Amino acid sequence: MKIAVVGGGWAGLAAAVTLSQAGQQVSLFEMAGQPGGRARSLGGEEPRLDNGQHILIGAYRESLDLMRQVGARPDELLLRKPLRLRYPQHEGLRLPPGPPLPAFARAVLGYGAWPWRARLALLRASLGWTLNGFDCDPRLSVDALCQALPAAVRQELIDPLCVAALNTPAREASAQVFLRVLRDALFSGPGSADLLLPRRPLSELLAEPAAAWLEARDATLHWQRRISRLEAGPRLDGEAFDAVILACSAGEAARLAAPLAPDWAARAAALRFEPIVTVYLESPGSALPAPMVALHESAEQPAQFAFDLGQLGHAPGRFAFVISGAAPWVARGLEATGAAVLAQAQAALAWRSPPTLLRCLAEKRATFACTPGLQRPAAAVAPGLWAAGDYVDGPYPATLEGAVRSGRAAAQAVLAG
Known part of the structure; x- marks a missing residue:
């Protein structure tokens, strides 16, 4: 079958790998210039920064299995700790x-x-x-x-x-x-x-190995390509496919699906999202008490966790402070957020040299707000059309494991159909 996957994040890559492994003809379309979606490394910097500090846990069995399938080695790429x-x-x-x-x-x-x-x-x-x-x-x-x-x-x-x-x-x-x-x-x-903490830049865990794996198996990968329209058939920008998997963001999937499945699109578009802010600090010669440290959050101390990237094999003296559920701080602005994290770090931790602000990054639509009674969009959208992503209906919140499971499930549904 000729199958299109729209979106090159972890859900889209999981779907594309599953379909390619089954011998299908896969075309993957990604708006960005690189794979990984919201779980990727930033380009143009050495050593590489990630767009946010992600972790996995031992229960993420399908994510770990997918990494091994495309040639990545979790035992080498991830520091495993109880x-x-x-x-x-x-x-x-x-x-x-x-x-x-x-x-x-x-x-x-x-x-x-x-x-x-x-x-x-x-x-x-x-x-x-x-x-x-x-x-x-x-x-x-x-x-x-x-x-x-x-x-x-x-x-x-x-x-x-x-x-x-x-x-x-x-x-x-x-x-x-x-x-x-x-x-x-x-x-x-x-x-x-168990906590599985990345020892390498985030893109090296799955995105880049999966893209190379797909290219080696003759999948067609389109970078910096945004799909303009989806029509019955299904057809993407006029090109016919046997099936299409929408593995892009919920908003983008809603835009494309609206002409064919308006009720599904309305549910996807109605999701509310929560931001995550990651603040990178530098302090040469300093180290945290552990690779990951929990922090006490308050009205003026925003970060809940800090990561010692030097202990994880990244640049020594570099630290990532994470603010989840960060909407109030995004509203204050990144400059104020970075200053608050710097003050929190100085007050809560011991430093060999004064920490300085390196970069403050906000993923404004990091995850859907996982609220009581939330009705998430189903995986089945319309005939020949499926959705995959961490927001699609399932047992997990918006996690890497949820994205991988959703991508694999959508691919299996296409194969079964």
Whole structure:
């Protein structure tokens, strides 16, 4: 079959690789001059900066499988560490190796920074979530789900995990999706909660190896090519295909699909998005207490996590500070955001040399807002037309794993059809 994939992010690449592996004739169209979508490295700089600090976890099995399929080596490209919420001045919750349920119980019971009452409350809540199959009323927010937990547990575990996984503050985030993330990350098997931190620029994890893999198998890759119109057939800009997968952004997919599937397009266009801001600092000779450090967020201290890129094999003395759910700070402006992060870094961490601001990057539509009861667009759009992307209906929030699973599922649907 002659199949078009519109979009060269992780979802589009997953779809294109799956189809090419099955012997189909694949044409991939990407507006940008490089693959990767919102998970890519910036061009023209050495050492390379990423458009945002991304991480994977051990539960991202399909992402890791796709990396291996295109010749990338996760064991070399990713630093694998057990889940550890290390704060600047003290050790946070840390999962030991072993079967997930006993490991989680040992981690909670052994965390002396929380009083016994708080530790037992978290274990009781976790037992309740487990007995309920990690499901709940879809109208619940994470705040409502966890309202009985002590403040220390919410502040040092629930809130940082929620904003990191869903990019939505706990007061607005879907408890149902949050529980699914907890189930797969913390309780689905040994190593599922492990943090996988990129040792190389982000584009080298999947985007560039996948593009080279596709080219070697005679897929046609069109860079800097925006599709103007989609017609029944399906046809892209007048060219006929047996099937089309829209693996572009939700807004772009809605624009293209509107003439053929107006209801689907309206649902995709109605999604609300949350930004992520990444602030890069430099401080020669400095190092953080761990490759990834959790930070206490406040009204004037925006970042939730900091990454020591030198410890990850990137440029020594370079650090990435991440602000998820960053809409209030985007509204203040990047200059004010960068200054606030610099002040937060100076107050919270010890430095060998005064840190300086290197760059402040905002991905204004980083992820959809994962709110309670959200109705996401389906993968099936119209005859011969499918959608793939982290926003498409599925069990995960907007993550790399969600994008890869969606791309593979759309490709399998095309093959089955």
